[in-house]
Amino acid sequence: MTDVDVIVVGGGPAGSCAAITAARAGLDVVLIERGPFPGSKNMYGGVVYPRILDGLIPNWWEEAPVQRWVTRRSTMLLTPTQALTVDFRSQAWGAPPYNGATAYRPDWDHWLAGHAEAAGAQLITSTVVTGLLRAPSGAVTGVRTDRPDGDLTAKVVIACDGVNSFLAKEAGLYEHTDAKHFTLGVKETLALPKEVIDERFAVRDNHGVDIEILGGTGGVNGGGFLYTNLETLAIGVVLKLTKLGAQKARPEEIIAGLKRHPAIAPLVQDGELKEYSAHVIPEAGLTMMPKMIADGLLVAGDAAALCLAAGIWLEGVNFAMASGMYAGEAAAEAVRAGDLTAVGLAGYQRRLSDTFVLKDHRRLKRAPELVLSDRVQHLYPQMIANVAERMFRVDNPDPKPGLRRILAQERKRAGVRRRDLARDGWIGFRSFG
Amino acid sequence: MSSPIIIACLKWVAHPGEPHDERFAGASPADRAALELALQQAKELGGTVTAVTVGPPATETVLRDAVAAGADRAVRVDGPAAMLSSDVAAGIAGVAEGAAWVWCGDYSLDRGTGSVPAFLAAALGAQQALGVIDVQFAAPGPAARVTRRLDGGRREVLDVTGPAVVSVEGAVADLRRAGLGALRVATSASIDVVPLRSPARRLKAVVQPYRPRAMALAAPDGSPLERLRLLTDAAAATAARGETVTLAPPDAAARIVAALRGWGYLDS
Amino acid sequence: MSDTARGGMLEPHAWGGLSFQERMATAEFRIHHTPHIVVDGRVCADCSTRECVVACPAALFVPTAEGGIVFNHEQCFECGTCYLVCNREGAITWSYPEGGHGVVFRRT
Numbered sequence: 001m002t003d004v005d006v007i008v009v010g011g012g013p014a015g016s017c018a019a020i021t022a023a024r025a026g027l028d029v030v031l032i033e034r035g036p037f038p039g040s041k042n043m044y045g046g047v048v049y050p051r052i053l054d055g056l057i058p059n060w061w062e063e064a065p066v067q068r069w070v071t072r073r074s075t076m077l078l079t080p081t082q083a084l085t086v087d088f089r090s091q092a093w094g095a096p097p098y099n100g101a102t103a104y105r106p107d108w109d110h111w112l113a114g115h116a117e118a119a120g121a122q123l124i125t126s127t128v129v130t131g132l133l134r135a136p137s138g139a140v141t142g143v144r145t146d147r148p149d150g151d152l153t154a155k156v157v158i159a160c161d162g163v164n165s166f167l168a169k170e171a172g173l174y175e176h177t178d179a180k181h182f183t184l185g186v187k188e189t190l191a192l193p194k195e196v197i198d199e200r201f202a203v204r205d206n207h208g209v210d211i212e213i214l215g216g217t218g219g220v221n222g223g224g225f226l227y228t229n230l231e232t233l234a235i236g237v238v239l240k241l242t243k244l245g246a247q248k249a250r251p252e253e254i255i256a257g258l259k260r261h262p263a264i265a266p267l268v269q270d271g272e273l274k275e276y277s278a279h280v281i282p283e284a285g286l287t288m289m290p291k292m293i294a295d296g297l298l299v300a301g302d303a304a305a306l307c308l309a310a311g312i313w314l315e316g317v318n319f320a321m322a323s324g325m326y327a328g329e330a331a332a333e334a335v336r337a338g339d340l341t342a343v344g345l346a347g348y349q350r351r352l353s354d355t356f357v358l359k360d361h362r363r364l365k366r367a368p369e370l371v372l373s374d375r376v377q378h379l380y381p382q383m384i385a386n387v388a389e390r391m392f393r394v395d396n397p398d399p400k401p402g403l404r405r406i407l408a409q410e411r412k413r414a415g416v417r418r419r420d421l422a423r424d425g426w427i428g429f430r431s432f433g
Numbered sequence: 434m435s436s437p438i439i440i441a442c443l444k445w446v447a448h449p450g451e452p453h454d455e456r457f458a459g460a461s462p463a464d465r466a467a468l469e470l471a472l473q474q475a476k477e478l479g480g481t482v483t484a485v486t487v488g489p490p491a492t493e494t495v496l497r498d499a500v501a502a503g504a505d506r507a508v509r510v511d512g513p514a515a516m517l518s519s520d521v522a523a524g525i526a527g528v529a530e531g532a533a534w535v536w537c538g539d540y541s542l543d544r545g546t547g548s549v550p551a552f553l554a555a556a557l558g559a560q561q562a563l564g565v566i567d568v569q570f571a572a573p574g575p576a577a578r579v580t581r582r583l584d585g586g587r588r589e590v591l592d593v594t595g596p597a598v599v600s601v602e603g604a605v606a607d608l609r610r611a612g613l614g615a616l617r618v619a620t621s622a623s624i625d626v627v628p629l630r631s632p633a634r635r636l637k638a639v640v641q642p643y644r645p646r647a648m649a650l651a652a653p654d655g656s657p658l659e660r661l662r663l664l665t666d667a668a669a670a671t672a673a674r675g676e677t678v679t680l681a682p683p684d685a686a687a688r689i690v691a692a693l694r695g696w697g698y699l700d701s
Numbered sequence: 702m703s704d705t706a707r708g709g710m711l712e713p714h715a716w717g718g719l720s721f722q723e724r725m726a727t728a729e730f731r732i733h734h735t736p737h738i739v740v741d742g743r744v745c746a747d748c749s750t751r752e753c754v755v756a757c758p759a760a761l762f763v764p765t766a767e768g769g770i771v772f773n774h775e776q777c778f779e780c781g782t783c784y785l786v787c788n789r790e791g792a793i794t795w796s797y798p799e800g801g802h803g804v805v806f807r808r809t
């Protein structure tokens with residue numbers, strides 16, 4: 001007899017969704033979170049895409065702790081003195097069922113965990129899971145925590161312990177961890193009056209803006225983001241770990257550089273720093289994904305590197321919620337069938353493969369590497385911005401040059417080889433097209 | 434004789450930095466220390482610990498934490514969120530009657546006045562030792578040697594025998610970490626709810642000075658010497674030449690204000 | 702792009718009138734007395750990359766004049782950057798602070 005049916009480790013979006021589906025299937029579930037409340041340890045850029053909750057929490061939008069609904073999405077390309085923005089707006093995203101929303105993670109995760117409790121899961125906070133309990137066969141049979149009398153046994157353990165997942169590592173599911181597969185995200189939450197935000201970002205009511213930024217991170221490969229909350233802005237950068245040391249540039253200085261950029265400065269001016277925060281992102285997608293199933297163990301969310309970080313997309317919460325949901329379902333299936341081995345738990349793999357979770361990752365397999373490559377980071381933005389600048393520049397009495405000529409000249413000037421451009425273009429087309 | 438009852442008084446307080454956010458609320462460090470001492474003393478005496486709080490249902494979280502840590506019984510005296518200290522004490526006294534010992538925190542995080550323990554001792558007719566910074570249990574029987582902090586860095590050592598009300602500072606003891614099993618049980622433990630004996634008087638508006646939340650800060654910039662000079666020397670010290678005058682109180686006050694203004698202390 | 706790059710650029714400093722200490726004070730840390738991360742200065746002594754010093758977002762790794770590293774765990778985001786960038790076996794022993802302690806985010 002085990003103490004409980006399922007132990008879910010980690011009260012992030014993956015963990016709470018796993019606890020919800022497992023508990024609703026009638027299992028005895030314990031959800032363990034190391035922070036004083038779910039969400040207290042968690043930071044991210046700032047936009048969730050919650051449509052995956054449609055089935056789990058009908059009309060979630062009526063109760064979710066949302067800051068603003070994203071109705072405007074921009075992608076910005078920055079060079080030190082230029083900015084090229086593609087800006088899209090849809091009023092449809094400002095009404096149910098919505099698309100993206102800005103939200104604070106301490107609120108979002110706390111709310112989701114409340115649903116896990118309502119489903120019957122027992123939430124235990126302020127408790128670190130320090131290791132796995134294993135049977136002689138190696139099968140996972142429970143967890144050890146940092147509390148006195150802290151062992152707890154279960155039929156299935158679902159590790160949703162985030163990017164550093166010591167549980168997946170302990171279970172030997174990662175072959176190795178390599179710094180080059182991770183980025184560091186740092187962010188500032190800046191307070192501004194709502195009216196000022198509305199005006200600067202040209203939105204009304206509870207509508208908001210999501211700006212993804214390429215360039216503007218100094219010499220360090222990465223990207224930036226700027227999101228609107230109700231009365232704060234979230235501005236931050238995502239930085240390739242292995243480049244930080246090499247460039248001798250400190251994270252907060254890179255944010256400061258971004259905030260000083262002529263295209264960004266007027267948007268964030270006078271924002272009072274409310275909170276500075278940092279977190280690591282598993283950036284490499286399919287390249288770094290571990291095995292996600294072992295006897296008695298499932299791994300979901302960032303713990304399984306399921307975050308999708310591919311330039312214009314930075315989605316992790318939706319992947320975490322979905323994978324957690326599926327892990328909870330698969331665990332329930334296995335418990336019902338009485339087969340707790342990796343074979344019995346294989347329903348998890350099937351669900352991931354059949355849905356966006358792995359389909360998106362497969363499609364975008366090469367995107368993270370492409371987006372963080374030196375050419376995309378340092379050469380193309382300058383080239384593209386220069387092309388735009390020449391297209392829009394009026395050089396009278398010279399006549400307007402043709403686009404093709406500008407392209408050829410700017411490619412050469414930027415030092416981009418035609419062969420590389422063609423190849424990167426092809427990978428980009430295959431990924432994003 | 435039945436086993437002695439030790440009381441631990443706990444107050445649910447909001448986080449000074451997030452006063453409207455229940456996720457940040459809980460017992461103050463001083464109250465947690467009081468609970469730890471209650472648990473230790475109960476073990477010495479073979480007694481039981483009753484954790485008591487006064488307030489609305491939301492405050493029961495501090496009681497569940499106490500049960501998880503080892504309290505045998507949890508009682509909530511049902512009352513409004515804000516009450517006069519004397520009413521709080523009267524509410525607790527209803528539960529603490531006949532107890533061998535009552536432990537309280539000396540100040541709560543929410544700018545408490547620290548007067549509940551004194552009212553409580555009066556209501557129970559018990560001995561009191563307030564603002565205690567060290568406790569040594571003196572077996573056998575409910576007795577302890579406690580050290581109080583006095584002004585000017587002096588100390589007072591008292592031998593206290595129960596029944597007594599003792600209020601302690603947060604640094605006196607670290608509350609033990611609740612075991613996992615106990616914590617799981619505590620989330621559904623039953624809590625006794627008792628009414629206030631006499632209705633609480635309405636608390637009129639309380640003026641509370643703004644106090645930013647306490648936080649740990651890194652050491653300041655600059656050498657210690659530089660800082661010392663900055664803090665003690667320069668402008669203020671040279672400007673502040675002493676002066677002895679005899680004035681009527683209102684005039685004296687006006688003079689002091691004028692002097693402070695002259696030295697730049699009142700410029701905003 | 703950073704036009705504030707100074708020689709070495711290793712010490713955090715003020716931005717927009719805000720010192721690094723003030724920046725860190727915007728986050729809440731419930732400090733536990735036992736360090737959850739331990740840095741073995743002997744291993745660091747002959748480390749030439751010192752990546753932790755630039756990469757730690759909380760600037761908790763401080764090089765000493767004698768060529769060592771001083772580490773303070775108190776204002777740590779528990780992000781994992783340091784153990785990921787450090788490639789010296791045994792330099793960093795990394796774990797989470799006791800449950801309920803460490804960083805507490807509010808508007809992130």
Ligand SMILES: Cc1cc2nc3c(=O)[nH]c(=O)nc-3n(C[C@H](O)[C@H](O)[C@H](O)COP(=O)(O)OP(=O)(O)OC[C@H]3O[C@@H](n4cnc5c(N)ncnc54)[C@H](O)[C@@H]3O)c2cc1C
Pocket residue numbers: 009010011012013014015032033034035038039040041042043044045046047048049127128129130160161162163184185186187236238279280281300301302303307314315316317318320
């Ligand atoms: C800078 C940055 C920007 C991002 N921007 C976005 C964005 O805009 N939109 C988006 O969708 N995604 C974004 N992401 C990605 C997203 O944050 C993650 O993919 C998502 O949080 C993963 O959820 P999770 O539940 O798997 O893990 P987490 O959210 O990390 O949750 C893990 C939980 O487990 C707990 N835990 C860990 N170890 C233990 C243990 N041993 N014992 C007990 N508890 C433990 C943690 O405290 C935490 O609550 C961003 C990430 C970063 C860092």
Ligand code: SF4
Pocket residue numbers: 740744745748749750751752753754762770786787788789792793
């Ligand atoms: S912690 Fe690692 S990277 Fe930092 S100085 Fe020591 S050995 Fe070098």
Ligand code: SF4
Pocket residue numbers: 738756757758759760761776777778779780781782783784
């Ligand atoms: S975990 Fe992050 S914040 Fe903490 S010391 Fe390491 S790099 Fe710095």
